[in-house]
Amino acid sequence: MRKSFPTIPYACTGCGLAAALLFTGPAGAQTAAEAGSKPELLEEIVVTAQFRAQRLQDTPIAITAMTAEMLEARSQTSIAQVAAQAPNVNLQEAPATYGPSIQAFIRGVGQADSTFALEPGVGLYVDDVYYSTLQGSMLDLLDLQRVEILRGPQGTLAGQNSIGGAIRLYSKRPDGKGGGYIQGTYGRYKRTEFRGGANVTLMPDQLFARISGTSVERDGYVTRYDYRCTHPTSPVRSFNMKDDCKLGTEGGKSYSAGRLVVRWTPGADTEVLLTTDITRDDSESSPSTLLYVGSTTAPGSPTTAPYVIDGVPLGTAAGSPFISYSPYGNYALDSFTNSPYVSYENYLNYAPRDGTAPYAAPARNSMDTWGTSANIEHHFTDSLSLTSITAYRHYNAIYTSAESSPIATALTANDVTHQQTTQEIRLSGAIGSLVNFTVGGFYLDAHSKGGSRVQLPTLEFRQIDDVKSKTKAAFANVELHATEQLSFVAGARYTDITKAFTYYRNGTPGSIYKGAAPPSLAPLNGLKATFSGDHVDYRGIVQYRWTPDFMTYAQFSTGFKSGGANPRPFFPSQALTHNPETLDAYEAGFKSELFDRTLRLNVSAFQNEYHDILVSVANCPTVPATPCALPLNAGEAELRGLEAETNWEPVEGLKVDASLGYLDFKYKSIAPIAASAGITLDMDAPFVQKWRWSLGAQYEIDLGAIGSLTPRIDVAHQSDYFSQAINRPPFNRVPGRTLANARLTYRDPDRDWQLSLEVTNLTDKLYYDGLFDNRASTYSIQGRPGRPREWAVSLRRNF
Template sequence: MRSLFFVRKDRWLVCSECLFASSSKQQEMFAELWRRAEMAIRRSTIAHVLGASVLALTAASVAQAQDTADAEDVAALDDNIIIVSAEFRDTNLQETPLAITALTSEALESRSLDNVADVGRSVPSVTLRVASAGYGKSTQAYIRGIGQSDFNFALEPAVGFYVDDVYHASLFGSVFDLLDLERVEILRGPQGTLFGKNSIGGAVRLISQKPSNELEASVKGTYGSYERLDLRGMVNLPLIDDTLALRVSGASKQRDGYVDRVDFACANPDQAGNLQPTVTSGDCTVGTLGGESVRAGRAALRWTPDTAVEVNLTAEIMRDSSEGAADSLIHISPTTALNNYNANKLVPTYGIPFDSRFVTDPYVTYASYRDLSNGRQVPATNTMNSESFSGDVKVHLSDSVTLRSITAYQRFSGRFTQNADNSPLPIALTDNNVSFRQVTQELRLQGEALDGLLEWTTGAFYFDSKAHIRGGVSLPASGPNGIVFDQNDQVDGENKSAFVHAIVHPTDRLSVTAGVRYSDEAKTYRFDRTNQPSGTPFFAGGAFTAPEATFDRFDYKLGIDYQWTDDLMTYAQYSTGFKGGGINPRPFTPASAVPFGPETLDAYEIGLKSEFFDRMVRLNLAAYYSDYTNMQLSANGMDNLGNPSIVISNVGEATIKGLEAELTLNPAPAFVIEASGSYTDFEITDLGAAAGVSGGPTLDSKAPGTPEWKFNLGAQYTAEIDGFGSLTPRFDLYYQSRVFNEYTNNPLAAEPGYTVANARLTYDSPGEDWSLALGVTNLFNKFYYVNRFIQAGGYNFTGQPSRPREWSVTLSKDF
């Protein structure tokens, strides 16, 4: 048996068992394992030496069974190594020169994180939250002060969502369930040169479990507060040994609402004026908001006819028939328009004005979801149906060159309604019935050259989308005669791009990264709206198509990193990114339906990744500075005729500075402490055309969705009990400072800082084939608003109240 020599940092290592380690990935894997053996020797602990030897022998047997091993094999052998693919190649997290956080499926479960919006709590400089009722099934994502809150398809997300490297182009439909995931990666800072489309703020990547060649299955059930009942299951079937495997997973989630809908006239007859109750007995409750009813399924087929070809086919389906999103009235600020409407319409007709009598307990709303002025009634609903199909083909053209093709088709639709005044009076009622479909195609050619001196990736990306926004808007309090219309708008988008990315290793320790991407985008918007009940065109002249928004752009990246020791790496980089332009989606005259251009970002970052004391301490730091230009600002208000005026335009510049830290401590093998923190300084330096606009932003305005300070702390300890199994208590604490929700920084629409705690106790059986967990979220029952919103007209403020303290019991079984 011959030995295989390979270099690792500054020394040559010999592995006599590595006969079959012919690929560079395998060489890296064996090098890592061999380094563990050296660490064990330094510790002079027999148990560690034996453990490292077992790892090496296990790796050798894996190599003999499979000629090409993925880097995930390392992660399977050592839990302390986190493998990521943020640069389209599998690398150790600690050797990846990016600000990136990766959470495995086990980490997500231990923190009681149920959907992608929950994940942001554990990541510095990141805010992920479920949108307010007016924006439907959307995740509002902000990274390092840059984000997007509006679901409308005319607008682009600032943070890209990717599911198995398939780009998701809309905020709507982005409340992803964490179904059968391997891990979640969150990349901070612009990802303009590698990732599919417009990830100016960063990227959220969900990586699913792939089918394997082992027969396995699992089932999990959860019961908890508000009659919560979750069921999840998975089965992995090897259809043809080492060639074809099928993995099927499914989930069902059911939970009652936590905000009560109450009939105002029934509960408050002395304040109801001429309003008549719809119920006359009991507690006057007519329903709830915030309830969930979701079904989802996923099937993945993996075909590996030989070592050079891998084909993954995936189909996903979701049916979400949830009730209306939680929403309640926070405050009413009288304006001239509201006072006139109260005096001229509401009081004469209904005997009462729209005033603070409708502001009540935040877990109660008086929303009736009907407009008494015209008879329009809508259900309190927040639904989403989706289907996604993708094909991922990877072909090793040679030992050093790989071609990958990712083809995907997605479609989703849903309906979400909001009674924005949270009262039975005719003020504001919206009904959004939306649909979206997209086709994406990405080709990547990736390889190595010059004996590993150069790693390169090049490729092309194509995106095509078509969206419809139907339903209607009822704003009887707006304008001299009110505004009530049905809509049938259509939004089309297209993106074509090409990129080149290269990493050069002049020495074993030094790496230089460079990349460039060219993007060409176009977007059109056809407005088709009809006044109700008259049936006349909303716009003079009828339906029309706004001027097309078109633009192209080059983005760049240049970085350098140096591995000072096996456990210490520093890096510096410059990168650019952009958020695509669009068309003002809510004009009240054709003249307001104008295009706006892309936002742009120039970002500078330095970072450190380190481990100490034989990896008992892991500390990662990042500092960044960004120039943010052509900011897309939205102004909501009233024009001189009393009509709502909503305009989006490119105005202003800002600088963003920040610090991030992530710390992991392993003081004992069974004890882990995790902490992270961030500081974000967002400063507007130029308002451009927005300077001096009444009710607009100022130079002191801070970015929405972005706390200045953010921290999280988690700790867990696994106590092994002979013959009994193990008990693992875990405690998590999350803090964020004050958050504004729009650029005017209105204090009534700002959320003060708050702290939330979760706790979980897990029992694992001796064979680790089943477990029982008790979890409590919002342990100290802290109240806060997930988000706040100033409704059109500027006189009423609504918000999504936080979920109260909730408990759950989860039983899991592996087969």
């Protein structure tokens, strides 16, 4: 196969501009030694953000890149964990309400709600295949070559819904050299995990394969108790069958996954990659604990009456003892263990609002998913190639949510399916050393169905909503190398989108609703809402290389997130559509390698103009009828920020990496509908964190004939943020936190065997991944506690 197009040469001039720099740049990805270069401590970093292989230091985009070795050194096995070392990146597992999905934000722009009617704000790609929904995107980092996180809008390079940025995962490819590994892990909460991967040659010099897989079992860290069993005088019905009052746990993991990659090179100019993956996930529901309960007569107000629903008192009255860790006033759910890792969710609906028989929902957060893709690359000449990426993906997810309460104020049981077909074609080439270009097209055809049984305080219904969407796009990216030092980049993408929503709402036949008559839902059955539109994104960059080790750039770029419709209307008047989000970004930065290339520092500063910001609210006074749950375009805002990343290897064996992110958000105007819902100019958008930083260090100690020992420590900090559009401190302000992880790794002299001990959340800090203020609807506040301190021991064999 022919080599990738070369990057431009650059002349060597003075290095004085870099002398005063204080920080250094990102963690490494793929290594690529340059022929004839002198030995260097820092690995060369190669990325493919602009459709061709380039050194990270030559790429005028803010990118965090990580190799498989760095992920392992940091004990990272899921996609959410990689955000710890990426400035202004917030990735986390979604709460139980949103199922097996990820909440992804970059530079304060993203999406938390996983419903099919809304779109992600951060594009996710695995081996260049686009994942179009947040559900099914909480991925295991199985047998990866590298991870690239592109910060800032990637509307021209990644396309729709990459308004905040894009995340690209790349699997290890078959290399025809044989070899592989197998690893076993055991840890706290009965964590039992196996991972492995191996290369196989099927036909010498022509057909190769790599097979990899993982199996994970781990008990939950939040214990579910039967409330009646622990509080015998309570009128809450019992669901317990055991003497210890335990119903089970939440947060447990049980999944297995596998991937097969086949590489075929029928000739020197053609390469075919066929990839198939499958995941079977039968994990428990995401943890949820009840931190506050209020009066149903005055939700959220401090009174002397306990929380009562359906005639059942729950919680403690004002002045009574309450759990010591709760920061919320006079009300909290009484816990006989006084532990933050306790939930009274029993997923039992013993008083259905529709008058039918009681039922129990399984405490599940499960998903079966599979996909296949064909990546075909053909080189017509050394400077012209064609790439085709064809893919199909499918998943079915079953998940439940009980809003933390032993009384089903908001119990949902969901069964959803999604399937998508994508096709991307790229024609890439070079005109001597003057121009590199890529032109191409993209097509997406997706069909989703969201089925659920919904229990709310006033009514209960079933739904099977149908969502169909199609996307067509054409794009171009051109790099002009005016001189060996000065380059210009221009790109554009045209996108056309159509989406159709069909609402199905049905009650149980013969049922009688409490508080809401069936006609309130009947008009929704069969109602359709549609969105269609097109958009043009573009970017322009000026890039100048002052020395071989110091480059500056300035760019303007745009991005958008598609519009859609309200996924949760209770009345036809609420089946409203919303406009796309758009973002205009101005960015300047530099990339440098200093002190004989032992120190790498990459810095960027940006200002974003954010238009038609999409948020979700539960208070809709200008929309007819109630209850209401509505996504709406809140207004305009400005985001400003600064980012720095660094690697430093001052001596052999010692590696230090750090990152820093600062982000400032300010509304410039509020739309009338958002103002009526309670949003004001002094509020923050959800998931906006002012500060994020990380620091990591490791040192490999040479033990001579018996091998080596490498201790590593990682510390990461994130400041507080609001989890909902209407800020109500402290009720939905997630406190900031600083977490530390440690790892000790032994390797034998031949590096065939590896034994490691890891500890995460080293100080056993209590923190929350989310707080949800539902006082206006279910009279309560829920919290999602993060994982406590855990240890694990791993043994790995390389072959």
